[in-house]
Amino acid sequence: xxxxxQQHIFNTWLSQYKALLFKVVRAYAFTEFDRDDLFQEITxxxxxxxxxxxxxxAASTWLYRVSLNTAMRWSMKEKKHSDGRESIEGLPSAHPLxxxxxxxxxxxxxxxxxxxxxxxxxxxxSLTLLLLDGFSYKEMAEMVGLTETNIGVKIHRIKKHxxxxxxxxxxxxx
Amino acid sequence: MEFEDLKKIxxxxxxEPMYAINETALHQRIHxxxxxxxxxxHVNEIGxxxxxxxxxxFLLIDAIRDQESAYSYVGGLAFLVIGVFVFFSRRQRKRSxxxxxxxxxxxxxxxxxxxxxLVTFAKTFMWWFLLPAAIFSFPNLALNNASWEKYLLVLGxxxxxxxxxxxxxxxxxxxxxxxxxxxxxKLIGDREFS
Numbered sequence: 001x002x003x004x005x006q007q008h009i010f011n012t013w014l015s016q017y018k019a020l021l022f023k024v025v026r027a028y029a030f031t032e033f034d035r036d037d038l039f040q041e042i043t044x045x046x047x048x049x050x051x052x053x054x055x056x057x058a059a060s061t062w063l064y065r066v067s068l069n070t071a072m073r074w075s076m077k078e079k080k081h082s083d084g085r086e087s088i089e090g091l092p093s094a095h096p097l098x099x100x101x102x103x104x105x106x107x108x109x110x111x112x113x114x115x116x117x118x119x120x121x122x123x124x125x126s127l128t129l130l131l132l133d134g135f136s137y138k139e140m141a142e143m144v145g146l147t148e149t150n151i152g153v154k155i156h157r158i159k160k161h162x163x164x165x166x167x168x169x170x171x172x173x174x
Numbered sequence: 175m176e177f178e179d180l181k182k183i184x185x186x187x188x189x190e191p192m193y194a195i196n197e198t199a200l201h202q203r204i205h206x207x208x209x210x211x212x213x214x215x216h217v218n219e220i221g222x223x224x225x226x227x228x229x230x231x232f233l234l235i236d237a238i239r240d241q242e243s244a245y246s247y248v249g250g251l252a253f254l255v256i257g258v259f260v261f262f263s264r265r266q267r268k269r270s271x272x273x274x275x276x277x278x279x280x281x282x283x284x285x286x287x288x289x290x291x292l293v294t295f296a297k298t299f300m301w302w303f304l305l306p307a308a309i310f311s312f313p314n315l316a317l318n319n320a321s322w323e324k325y326l327l328v329l330g331x332x333x334x335x336x337x338x339x340x341x342x343x344x345x346x347x348x349x350x351x352x353x354x355x356x357x358x359x360k361l362i363g364d365r366e367f368s
Contacts, residue, residue, distance in 0.1 A: 010204075014195070022192040035193075040203055047204050069278050073285070076353050098200050099193040109183045123360045126278075132184040144361065145279025153364055159177050166175035 001051045009050050014043070017063050021046075023133070024064075025099070027117050027125050028071040036098050038074050045070045057142075064133075065143050068126040075122050116165050120158070127151070128158055218292075219264045222299060226257035229307075245317070249310030256303055267291055282358050289351035296343040300336060308332050 014021075021042055029035040049066045053059070117128050130140050137155065141148045230253030237246035267288065311328055 014197075018195065019188055019191060023187070026192065040200075043200060044204055065278060065281075069281055072278075072357060073354075076357055077350075096196055096199045098196050098203070100196065101193055102191060107183075107186055110186055113180060113183050121360055122357065132181055134181075143277060145277025145282075146362065150362075150364075157364075162180055163175060163177055166180060170175060 006047070006050045009053075010047055013046065013059060013063060017060055020060060020063055020133075021067055022099075023129055024067040024071050026114055027129055028075050028122075030118065032097065032099075032101075038071060039098050041074050042067045042070045061135075061139065061143060064130065064135075068129070072122040072126060112169055116162060120161075124154065124158055127154055128162070131155055131158065216264070218295065218299075219260055222303065223257050223260045223264070226253045226260065226303065230254035230257060233310075245310055245313050249306070249314070252306050252310070256306075259302075263291075263295070279358070279361055282354060282361065286351060286354045286358060289347060289354055292347045293343065293351055296339050296347055299339050304332060304335055304339070 021039065024042065025035050025039050029038040045066050046063060049062070053062055117125055120128060127140065127144070130143070135143070137148045137151050140155075141151045144151065230250045233246050233250030233253065237250055311332075312325075315325060315328065
């Protein structure tokens with residue numbers, strides 16, 4: 001594949017599916033620095049994945065798979081660094097930040113939902129994102145590599161947990 | 175709230191992007207990384223192939239030209255065999271890396287396999303490169319009546335290489351493999367929420 005072609009696909013994907021990438025970033029990274037780092041990591045992996053894309057699935061499915069996989073692994077290696085990284089947040093960085101949070105995007109309920117998602121394990125977070133974005137069990141099973149039954153069990157527990165938490169949220173009126 | 179209500183909350187973010195992307199900075203960073211990716215992963219193999227082939231070649235040329243002892247012939251051949259072994263191992267690894275996998279589990283399995291390869295590679299380096307190199311170097315030093323400083327220098331190089339490889343194995347490759355395996359366990363396993 002020619003680099004110009006790869007660049008064209010990358011730009012198209014980034015423009016069409018940036019919301020998808022942002023969701024993954026917000027679910028896995030919790031400081032400005034970490035979000036920037038994870039977004040960079042995901043976009044690099046997306047770039048490298050383009051020649052492997054065989055159009056056997058929708059681009060959004062492919063991007064979810066690449067970005068969730070990257071986020072899960074990033075999250076695994078970042079745990080030990082998070083304390084140190086947080087302490088340098090706010091200091092001028094050698095590189096300009098990639099992501100600038102939009103001031104208009106400040107929904108309290110959505111923030112609560114992301115907090116609940118953040119409390120799940122790396123794997124459960126992935127499944128929750130896919131579930132909330134309307135993927136079927138079959139699609140999730142193909143994407144993750146588990147059986148539909150196994151996915152069903154996990155999803156049932158996640159749904160139950162989230163609805164229980166939402167009732168507490170409503171009850172205490174947070 | 176029911177799950178459908180949660181979904182409605184979730185869908186509110188589709189109306190407006192959460193972040194603005196600094197596209198210039200992003201393209202710069204991708205450009206910086208795209209040619210560099212993989213280089214660090216391959217540097218061990220390329221370095222070892224280069225050292226083994228060059229050392230083996232020199233030892234053999236020396237042995238043929240100066241009619242040296244059998245140690246030099248065997249040593250030279252051993253290094254060349256190691257170089258060829260690393261070349262084929264690397265080729266096999268690259269092939270498996272380029273294979274197209276659909277699922278996250280399959281990709282995770284591949285990552286575990288690659289991490290396992292690096293563990294094996296580090297161990298191979300210690301037992302099939304450092305040890306033979308040491309075995310063939312010391313008799314040669316003895317045959318050439320080398321000074322004690324030379325013995326110390328060669329011994330120091332071997333000890334240092336051993337420590338660096340052991341450190342890399344314990345601090346980088348093994349923990350990474352364990353973390354990937356733990357992630358795989360989480361992916362497959364079930365847990366009850368408290």
